[in-house]
Amino acid sequence: MTERYPGYNVLHKRNSVSWNDQTRAVIDARCGIDPDFHQFCDEAEWKTLRSLCDHIIPQPLDRPVKAPIAAIIDQKLYGGKGDGYRDAHLPEQDKAWRLGLAAVDAEAMAACEKPFCELSADQQHWLLGKIQRGQASSEAWQDMPPAIFFAKRLLHDIVSAYYAHPASWNEIGFGGPASPRGYVRMNFDRRDPWEAAEASPGREDQARVENERVG
Amino acid sequence: MHEYPEGQPVDFAIIGTGAGGGTLACKLAEYGFSVVAFDAGPYWRPLEDFASDEMHQSKLYWTDPRIVDGDNPIQLGANNSGKSVGGSTVHFAMVSLRFRPEWFKSRSQLGYAVDWPLDWREMWNYYTEVEQVLNISGPLRYPWGPKRPRYPYRPHELNAAALVLAEGAEALGIDWTPTPLATLSAPHGLAHPCVYRGMCVIGCSTNAKQSVLLTWLPRALTAGAEIRDLAMVGSIEHDHAGLATGVHYLRDGRWRFQRARNVVVAGYAIETPRLLLNSASAKFPDGLANSSGLVGKNLMVQSNQAVWGVMDREIRSYKGPPSLAITEHWNYTDEGKDFHGGYSYMSQGPLPIVWGTTQASKRGLWGQALLDAMENYNHQVGLKIVGETLPRERNRVTLSDERDQYGLRIPRVTYSFCDNDKRLIAHSLKFMRQALEVVDAHDIWDEDDDTCHLNGTARMGDDPASSVVNADCRCWDIPNLWICDGSVFPTVGGVNPSLTIQAIACRTADRIRAMARRGELPSL
Numbered sequence: 001m002t003e004r005y006p007g008y009n010v011l012h013k014r015n016s017v018s019w020n021d022q023t024r025a026v027i028d029a030r031c032g033i034d035p036d037f038h039q040f041c042d043e044a045e046w047k048t049l050r051s052l053c054d055h056i057i058p059q060p061l062d063r064p065v066k067a068p069i070a071a072i073i074d075q076k077l078y079g080g081k082g083d084g085y086r087d088a089h090l091p092e093q094d095k096a097w098r099l100g101l102a103a104v105d106a107e108a109m110a111a112c113e114k115p116f117c118e119l120s121a122d123q124q125h126w127l128l129g130k131i132q133r134g135q136a137s138s139e140a141w142q143d144m145p146p147a148i149f150f151a152k153r154l155l156h157d158i159v160s161a162y163y164a165h166p167a168s169w170n171e172i173g174f175g176g177p178a179s180p181r182g183y184v185r186m187n188f189d190r191r192d193p194w195e196a197a198e199a200s201p202g203r204e205d206q207a208r209v210e211n212e213r214v215g
Numbered sequence: 216m217h218e219y220p221e222g223q224p225v226d227f228a229i230i231g232t233g234a235g236g237g238t239l240a241c242k243l244a245e246y247g248f249s250v251v252a253f254d255a256g257p258y259w260r261p262l263e264d265f266a267s268d269e270m271h272q273s274k275l276y277w278t279d280p281r282i283v284d285g286d287n288p289i290q291l292g293a294n295n296s297g298k299s300v301g302g303s304t305v306h307f308a309m310v311s312l313r314f315r316p317e318w319f320k321s322r323s324q325l326g327y328a329v330d331w332p333l334d335w336r337e338m339w340n341y342y343t344e345v346e347q348v349l350n351i352s353g354p355l356r357y358p359w360g361p362k363r364p365r366y367p368y369r370p371h372e373l374n375a376a377a378l379v380l381a382e383g384a385e386a387l388g389i390d391w392t393p394t395p396l397a398t399l400s401a402p403h404g405l406a407h408p409c410v411y412r413g414m415c416v417i418g419c420s421t422n423a424k425q426s427v428l429l430t431w432l433p434r435a436l437t438a439g440a441e442i443r444d445l446a447m448v449g450s451i452e453h454d455h456a457g458l459a460t461g462v463h464y465l466r467d468g469r470w471r472f473q474r475a476r477n478v479v480v481a482g483y484a485i486e487t488p489r490l491l492l493n494s495a496s497a498k499f500p501d502g503l504a505n506s507s508g509l510v511g512k513n514l515m516v517q518s519n520q521a522v523w524g525v526m527d528r529e530i531r532s533y534k535g536p537p538s539l540a541i542t543e544h545w546n547y548t549d550e551g552k553d554f555h556g557g558y559s560y561m562s563q564g565p566l567p568i569v570w571g572t573t574q575a576s577k578r579g580l581w582g583q584a585l586l587d588a589m590e591n592y593n594h595q596v597g598l599k600i601v602g603e604t605l606p607r608e609r610n611r612v613t614l615s616d617e618r619d620q621y622g623l624r625i626p627r628v629t630y631s632f633c634d635n636d637k638r639l640i641a642h643s644l645k646f647m648r649q650a651l652e653v654v655d656a657h658d659i660w661d662e663d664d665d666t667c668h669l670n671g672t673a674r675m676g677d678d679p680a681s682s683v684v685n686a687d688c689r690c691w692d693i694p695n696l697w698i699c700d701g702s703v704f705p706t707v708g709g710v711n712p713s714l715t716i717q718a719i720a721c722r723t724a725d726r727i728r729a730m731a732r733r734g735e736l737p738s739l
Binding site: 004018019020022023025026029030055056057058081082083084085086088089092093125128131132151152154155156159160161163164168170171172173174175176177178179180182183184185187188189190191195196198 | 263264265266267268269270271276277278279280281282284288289290291292293298372373374375378409411412413420421472528529530531533534537542566567568570571572574575576580581582583585586589590592593620627628
């Protein structure tokens with residue numbers, strides 16, 4: 001698939017007036033997260049979590065820097081900072097994730113006699129679809145409704161972690177940090193020179209040139 | 216900053232420094248009362264403390280544990296919460312709207328819910344006061360309602376997302392306007408105008424936003440009020456006569472007690488009833504101010520449903536304040552409705568995490584389908600309502616048996632839309648879909664279960680049997696206990712509540728000064 005914003009890298013603005021010191025510190029720390037480092041998950045949980053993240057957010061294989069989604073989630077769970085609410089059907093986030101990771105694996109074993117991380121992409125897709133629709137039957141879920149876990153915990157945390165990372169901003173053409181410079185051109189089809197240029201059909205090369213000037 | 220000793224009673228201990236408590240702290244201090252205002256959150260300095268990052272800035276939210284249930288469990292912890300000095304105004308979307316006058320008498324004039332004990336003509340003057348203080352930027356002529364003074368600052372330039380709303384409204388033959396916003400459209404004092412960074416809802420890092428933190432609180436400090444941050448109030452103490460005597464609060468790792476002649480609860484619609492219920496005693500076994508049994512009941516969200524679509528033109532809605540254009544048509548038009556109440560709708564500019572989780576949680580997208588939908592980020596447009604919901608006693612805040620890091624029982628928040636709420640939502644979704652279709656948006660879909668704002672858990676009224684406080688925000692049961700935040704709303708209307716909360720706080724301060732002068736407040 002061709003990129004919508006070829007050559008755009010929001011990190012090229014790091015030293016521009018679109019970033020302040022506080023933002024540089026926060027984004028540097030996030031980009032510096034070791035994708036293999038985990039403290040909350042044990043090895044089995046970690047393998048399952050990594051596979052789930054890869055399947056929910058299939059990052060391009062040729063992408064030079066991938067968002068360390070699983071490590072961001074592990075860090076959140078280890079730190080214990082919650083979202084400020086919890087559906088009454090779910091236990092606390094750390095318990096919900098431990099239960100959910102074990103249950104996803106149990107579903108995989110029951111259906112295919114392999115842990116989730118060893119299933120083919122098609123099998124994973126089929127299994128996650130079942131869980132999303134609440135058609136999961138393993139006793140490993142205990143009292144936790146699979147569909148609610150899937151929507152409110154699994155998807156919520158994986159998607160939040162991905163869109164907190166600059167790799168995702170490049171993909172969707174988001175301007176990223178913007179303080180103090182902000183933006184000037186607000187109308188339809190207008191971009192500031194420090195925003196991503198879109199590769200509309202026939203304009204791919206021009207977009208790449210413009211994106212290489214972003215800074 | 217002036218600091219008061221704990222052992223000597225201050226005139227007012229105010230719990231919470233948001234739109235209600237922060238405004239009241241300023242006004243009371245300027246009227247010469249001694250004031251200590253507590254906040255569980257930190258006293259941020261935005262220029263130094265705020266990053267341009269959604270995940271990091273969740274530090275502004277109230278993320279302590281809460282349990283949600285009911286048919287429509289409410290998402291908490293982000294837009295509808297705040298754990299900062301200045302409360303949720305530190306990250307609010309700055310939309311500053313007046314109530315429709317009839318809403319203050321919705322039972323007698325519109326035939327639903329209950330009347331407020333306040334008169335709209337008096338509130339109109341307080342709205343004007345708040346709009347001046349917040350340097351609201353707004354249109355020269357507001358299309359709906361009675362005459363109002365000109366807004367102090369000119370309207371902001373519209374972004375493409377707002378122009379889509381305008382085009383749709385024009386095509387459907389209804390009025391629209393640039394949204395009255397609490398962010399500077401021209402310099403003010405040392406502050407620059409808004410730079411259209413678009414991250415208003417994660418905290419303004421340039422101080423263009425006219426939050427309570429930057430408007431009322433500097434004035435409060437100048438007038439001698441103390442803001443005690445990182446101080447979680449756990450209970451309100453009272454004496455044998457049933458009068459409040461002060462507050463127990465946790466700061467720097469130990470519980471302390473501040474004596475006070477009056478206590479004002481301003482923790483918003485969850486923490487306010489939670490504190491009153493957690494303060495139960497032998498004399499008040501059902502919690503303070505709860506002889507009506509209504510503390511925690513009649514919780515009202517506002518419905519926050521949206522219709523989203525994709526435009527061929529580039530929109531890039533991450534630029535500029537998120538809601539630059541609005542229509543209040545369905546707040547002021549009563550014909551053609553099969554429901555009570557009203558709604559406004561506004562243009563939208565979601566940031567990537569919010570937009571991604573919306574696509575995933577609300578639309579059920581994941582895998583390549585999610586990434587494909589997200590690639591349209593710069594072309595997507597949305598119209599989102601702030602819709603009135605009706606008060607229902609079954610929608611409520613109660614105490615769970617679980618405890619938080621302070622050792623306090625955590626709140627359980629139960630919420631279900633009623634049939635009228637659902638009819639309002641269905642009407643709005645149908646109408647907004649048309650408003651996107653006429654501007655040639657495609658791939659249109661409904662986001663049908665979001666909510667915003669929290670009000671109503673300690674309603675004001677004329678009768679102690681059917682309300683918690685009177686028109687002056689004074690508790691019927693405990694005359695030196697006051698409640699000043701969105702909890703006192705008997706109804707919510709179809710507009711964002713912050714301007715009304717601040718207007719009520721200004722009125723309450725004036726009433727307290729008048730009563731004190733007449734000697735009607737024995738504790739002062």
